[in-house]
Amino acid sequence: MSETSQRPPLPDHLSADPRSPHHVAAIFEHDVGIRFNGKERHDVEEYCISEGWVKVxxxxxxxxxxxxxMLKLKGSVEPFYR
Structure with missing residues (x-):
């Protein structure tokens, strides 16, 4: 339980590309998963929860x-820590 309290909250928009303004290095110190349209995806490079898209x-x-x-796919996006 103490491990989850040390994790930063997941933002609405996150990118794996370090050149992007939406890249947060502290989040990538932990293992992040993305559930897109009910299925877990391992190839997501960027996501936005409020707009409902991922880039793969x-x-x-x-x-x-x-x-x-990159392709932009629209649907329901649920990020989580593994």
Whole structure:
């Protein structure tokens, strides 16, 4: 129980990309899971609870800067600590 009190609250909008303004490094010190439309996903790079979307990589496709190309999927988003 003392471990959960030390975890920071999960924000409404979170990104795994350190260059993003929505990246919070303290949260990634813990294992975060995302439940999207009732199923747990392991490939989510960014999410927004209030707008109801997640961004996931589109296979092995890269953009012109060499970053994975992202798809925005809409649905119910539930982040949680594992």
């Amino acid at each position: 990589p589109a296979g092995k496709t890269l953009d012109r800067k060499g970053n994975p190309l």
